[in-house]
Amino acid sequence: MSSVIDILVERGFIKQFTHEDETRELLEKEKITFYIGFDPTADSLHVGHFLALMLMSHMQKAGHRPIVLVGGGTAMVGDPTGKTDMRKMLTREDIEHNVKCIKGQMENFIDFKDGKAILANNADWLMNLNYVEFLRDIGVHFSVNRMLTAECFKQRLEKGLSFLEFNYMLMQGYDFLELNKRYNCVMQLGGDDQWSNMIAGVDLIRRKENKPAFAMTAALLTTSEGKKMGKTEGGAVWLDSEKTTPYDFYQYWRNVEDADVEKCLSLLTFLPMDEVRRLGSLKDAEINGAKKVLAYEVTKLVHGEEEARNAEKASEALFGAGSDMSNVPTVSITNDMVGGTLLDALVYTKIIPSKSEGRRLIQQGGIVMNDEKVLDVNAKIEKSDFKEGSALVKRGKKKFYKIVIG
Known part of the structure; x- marks a missing residue:
C-alpha cells in the first residue's frame, strides 16, 4: 500500500520539504x-485555493488530522507575499463573515465532524499579545539579515515595505508555535510562495521547544506556460456559485489547454493515476473527452453531482448534438429595457462588467445574439429577439446566457 507521501509525489503536489x-x-x-x-x-x-483543499483531503483520507487556520489576526496586517502593494485591512466583522462562508466551502473537501479536523483562527492568540513580551520571547529568534533575503520581502522592498508587513513572518512563525502547543501540530503545508514563512515556523519550534517540526510545500497551480490558473477576463474563478456559476466553473475546466489536462486531472480529482495518464495521453479531438471528464469531476467536487450533471447537459446542448437549453445560465431584464440598447442590457445582467468592455467586445466581434454577430454598439434589444420567451447571447467563444424579460 502506498504511503500518503508516495501518493502526493506521484500526483505532482510536493515541491519542497524541510526534512524529507x-x-x-x-x-x-x-x-x-x-x-x-x-x-x-x-x-x-x-x-x-483548490490545490490546498485537495492536499488536505488526501492527508485526511490517510488518517492525518488537518487544522484549517484562518488568519483573522494576520488579515488585519496583510501578507506581503506576491504583492507589490499593501493589502486592504479588514474589520473583525468582515473577517468573521468571510470565515463562516469559506468553512462551508471547505466542508466539501474536509470532514470536520467528531474532531476529525479543526478550524482555528489566529486572532485568538494574536489579538491580545503583549508587544514587549512578544519581541523578547519571539523576536529574539529572528535574524533581520536572513529575513531580508526572503523572496516575499525582496519584491516589496523595491516599492517600500512597511514595518507592519515586516512583522508578518514573525506572526506566521508564532502561529505554528501556538498550534504546536495547543494541538501538537507538527507540520505546516502550503503553497511554494510561502516557503520562507514556513521555514520560520519550523525553526522557531525547533529552537524554542527543542522539538521536531516540519514543512512541505506544494507547487502552485499554473498552466504549462507558467501562468497562474483560475483567472479569466471577468476576474477570479470562485468556488461560490453566486460569484462563478457552476456552468461557468464547468466551462473553465472544459476549456483548459490540452497540455494542462493531465496535470489538472492529477491534482484536482481523485481519479486513479492509471486513468489520469490514459486520459492525459489522448491527442487531437480525443483530448476533448478528457476535458469533459476533468470538468465534470472538478465541478462535482465543488458544487455536487447534480450541479455537475446540469452543467454537463448545458454544455452538451450548446456544443454537442442536443437542444436542451434549460441548464444555460439565465438572466433577466426589466420590461422597460426592451427597446433600449443591448449594451445597457448586458451591463445590467452582468454578462459584461462595463460599457467600455462591451463596446470593445462588440467592435472585436465578441458578442453574438441569436446566432447573429452584433456589430453595432448602439444595437437595440427588441421584443422580436425573444424567440420562445428568451434571447440567447454568446460572449466570446464559449460563454452563453439566456436573457428573459421580467
Missing part, C-alpha cells in the same frame, strides 16, 4: 496533526 527523510518516516509510522493557513480576505475561496 524524517517527514517520510513520520507519515508512514504515525498519524499526525498538520495545518494549512487561509487568508479570509474574501467571502469565497477561489481556484488558487
